[in-house]
Amino acid sequence: MSDETPSRRLALVGNPNSGKTTLFNALTGLRQKVGNYPGVTVEKKEGRLTVGETEVTLIDLPGVYSLSARSLDERITRDVVLGRQTDTPPPEGILAIADASNLERNLYLVTQVMELGRPVWLALNMMDLAEAKGLVFDLDRLSQGLGIPVVPIVASKGIGLETLRRKLVGPLPAVPTRQWRLPQVIEAEVSALAEQLRQRRWATDAAAEGEAIRLLLNEPAEDDTPPPADIQAAVAAARERLEAMGIEWWSAEAEGRYGWIQTLCRAAIQQPGQFQRTTSDRIDAIVTHRLWGPVLFAGLMLFIFQSIFTWAQVPMDTIGWMMDRLGALVRERLPAGELNDLVVGGVIAGVGAVVTFLPQILILTLFIALLEDTGYMARAAFIMDRLMRRVGLSGKSFIPLLGSFACAIPGITATRTIENAKDRLVTILIAPLMSCSARLPVYALMIGACFPADRRLWGVFSLPGVVLFAMYALGILAALAMGWLFKKTLIRGASPPLILELPPYRLPSPRTVLLTMFSAGGQFLYRAGTVILAISIVLWFLATHPRSVTLSRDYAAERAAITQTGQMSGEEAADRLQVLERLEKAERRERSFIGQAGKLIEPVIAPLGFNWKIGVGIISAFAAREVFVGTLAIVYGIGDDEDAAGNQALHAALQADRHADGRPVFSPLVAVSVMVFFVLAMQCMSTLAVAWRETNSWRWPVVMFAYMTALAYVGSLLVYQGGRWLGLGQ
Structure with missing residues (x-):
């Protein structure tokens, strides 16, 4: 310009x-x-x-x-x-x-x-x-x-x-003047306060009267910047005088404004003589019904989670196949050595295993965008208000919580619409318990590896969809329980009533929905191309070094003996050589830097059903939850074989892994324990940073990290040990 x-x-x-x-x-x-x-x-x-x-x-x-x-x-x-x-x-x-x-x-x-x-x-x-x-x-x-x-x-x-x-x-219009009026006694107090504001230069001449009304007739927010001390004293004195005369000053502004507005609208707008029930009203009769509303909401959520698995399978398999081909191509073109291992076993295996879940992220974002654009989100808050009030919050807190299904960061920033400072703080603390899209790859991996896709409950619902629904439901219940606990202990206070607009139902804008999906997908790929890429490279190095380690047996000599003696058939020899190669790779990873770190924490996590490999995945996931998938791909050597970074290859590796006594490392019970840990744990450094900015203190992010980590450990412990006691798994 x-x-x-x-x-x-x-x-x-x-x-x-x-x-x-x-x-x-x-x-x-x-x-x-x-x-x-x-x-x-x-x-x-x-x-x-x-x-x-x-x-x-x-x-x-x-x-x-x-x-x-x-x-x-x-x-x-x-x-x-x-x-x-x-x-x-x-x-x-x-x-x-x-x-x-x-x-x-x-x-x-x-x-x-x-x-x-x-x-x-x-x-x-x-x-x-x-x-x-x-x-x-x-x-x-x-x-x-x-x-x-x-x-x-x-x-x-x-x-x-x-x-x-x-x-x-065009020409600037004249500055408007106030047309509506308050009771005469209040008008006198407003005029006196406005004059004081002008003298103190707290407001301009034209804005002084409006500022006086806001200061006198509204309670300020706890974190609002207060006016000068003499202005505060003048406001308090004026309110005392009004209360002494029996005047309810707190309702005067709404009564005065709406009274004048209604008079103006009756004069300027002709309305139908009879109330017309709109289509939105008819839909709301069912959607916001005391009984059918929550039932419809639960059914809608279940449908969404079923769709995430059903619709995403083909594109996920396609991306997995593409990663397979990319790994094979790179392996052929690059000379054997450290660089080949890094690109195939580190970058493609780590990043590729995460990118495979992009279709599920897009489908989840699609549904959230549709719910928002059609106007259903506000109805969901209204439906949940009754439940939220039982834990000391209002339905307005549910909107940021629902938004946290996509990502806790925008969910936390959305709490700024909550007027009550204590409600806002509690909502910030519990928002990360809602299962964000970064957890979805972890859920999908555990469910895909340990729960048969063709298994159905009651002949209708697929078992993977029900398990996924249960994880999201657990996050909601945990958030409500912790919200209740916070409001009863650390952050006590009553919640204001829910005042919420229910917008008319509208057809969603395809452009808006697509932009939302592309934005979410772009952010996911950006994280895959930056944070996850960097972590994958570091993890590859830790999983493949030191190169010289003392092994429990001489694998080279055993392979030479099989090759030279010729006592086995060609097929038997090939199978035996393949087994020896896998055993050597597994032992080398166990003795690598990352294996040593995993072994160090294994006694702490063993009661949860986790071995050192899962422990390494959990540690790396504190930077970003979805890194867990790439970590397992690297730890299990997906990328060293011909079927590089494929999703099915990782599933097969998890299913084939065994403890020393022959027990499977990943059983359905262990898978549930892992998912419960990820539901409840605070594993996102970006979320902690945003919580610090929103609360302007490190105290509450520390509280968030501490209580969620403890909750995750105890939750997984109860699931795994309780499951074993009930005979549900190993």
């Missing part, structure tokens, strides 16, 4: 589900810049649009229901528009967006925005849905009543956007 180009900086503000992000994308296209606000993980999005000679920078602020600043999102939005946010210049004006089909609810935020002392435009979105409900708008009367320009649009279809662009680069 040159110095001569006229420019303007505007903030985009609106409720969740009002189409704010759709409008932002439609106006700015690909000219966007995404980052984080300093000190927090709240996403900062800026975009540019050019109309004629004027270039507009649009700041997409978090979707909020009010500016009362009870949550981190609300505080960020308020501070940006007031010019208090570090590293973000104050906007010259505000573009507010409202859902025309639910205008009364949306105007609550709009009236607050109008009191910030800046010019305001209102984009009236989803006009098509409003008209389908029979609503008829008098836009001139609505604009005059609000005192701001109103532009009708349908952001998803591009309708009205050209008119809106011209408005945004």
Whole structure:
């Protein structure tokens, strides 16, 4: 942007589900810049649009229901528009967006925005849905009543956007004034407090009255930046005077705003004379039913996990075959030696074993995106609110927890929408217990190796799908139990009631769903190409060195004797030589650096049913859970043989492994013990780092790591030892 180009900086503000992000994308296209606000993980999005000679920078602020600043999102939005946010210049004006089909609810935020002392435009979105409900708008009367320009649009279809662009680069509208009124006694207190704010320069002249209302009539969040001490004293004194007169100041703002909004809407909107039951209402009668809602939710989850195994099998086999061929090709082209071993036995075996599970990651992400885009996610939170309240949380905590099925990192950042600071902290602490997509390769490996794919329960459900469902259910139950424990001990406090919008059901956007899938797949492959690649190389070195070790027998002499004596048939000799080769490789790995480390921790993990190889996998998985699969591929030498990194080859290696007494290393009981450990353990350094940023303290990440590690050990111990006591396995 040159110095001569006229420019303007505007903030985009609106409720969740009002189409704010759709409008932002439609106006700015690909000219966007995404980052984080300093000190927090709240996403900062800026975009540019050019109309004629004027270039507009649009700041997409978090979707909020009010500016009362009870949550981190609300505080960020308020501070940006007031010019208090570090590293973000104050906007010259505000573009507010409202859902025309639910205008009364949306105007609550709009009236607050109008009191910030800046010019305001209102984009009236989803006009098509409003008209389908029979609503008829008098836009001139609505604009005059609000005192701001109103532009009708349908952001998803591009309708009205050209008119809106011209408005945004035209003359700035006048700063709106407050139209609604409070009871006279409260108005007097607001005026006195506003004057004090002006004198202390805590707010501009135009924004002082709105700031006085927020300070006087709203309880601040625990972690909000407080005003100066004299302002706090003035607020407390004013509240005492109002309470002495029997005035409930805490409900005055909502009553005043909504009373005025309802009067304006009755004058500016013609509504059908009779309430019309929408399609969403009819669907919700079943989906949110007290009995059928939870049953439908559980059935949907079971269907998703069944689909993950059924639909992904063919593409997984294809990727495994491709990795086989790649390993064979590299083995043939590269000269024998360290480099050949590194590429085939380290890189292709380690990374290839993980990449094989990409189809399952994509399918899980597909379902999560569909649930979000159709509007079902909000219903899931509503359904789970009753259960969440029993553990001291609200249904609003369930949305970050549900998002943690994909990854705990965005799940933890999503907790910023939770107003109650204690509820937010508890949700952060239990979010990693939800089975993220990084655990899926571990589950799939254990289930594929130890549970027959053709086995069915009750003739309907496949055994692998049921086991996978059980692992996800265990994560949910563990999260609820720990949430209850935290709310009863370390982080006590009551939860506010759930106030949640149920958006209308919509057909999912194919573009949005595909972008979500590609983003998740890209992140998975990025981790495979960076973190997992680096760890695979290190693990290969540790598994193949030292080269010179003292073995328990002279394998070379035994092979020479078989070859030279000729006492065996050709087929018998080949089989015997192959057995000797496998025994030598196994012993060399056991005496390698990684084998020595595994043997060191084996006494600690043996009560869980784990041998040293599983122990090595668990240690390496603390960097990233999915590394466990690649670690086993390297430890078991997948890549040394002709069937390089294939998924089936690793399954076969696990099934063939035996203890010294002939017992299988991987039985169904051991597989369940391993999966339970991964359900409950904190094995993601990135999640701990994000938890530190969100809580601004190392105390809570340490608590998270300690309690989850202890929970994982005890859980696996109970499963394995309890299973043996019941005679369910070795």
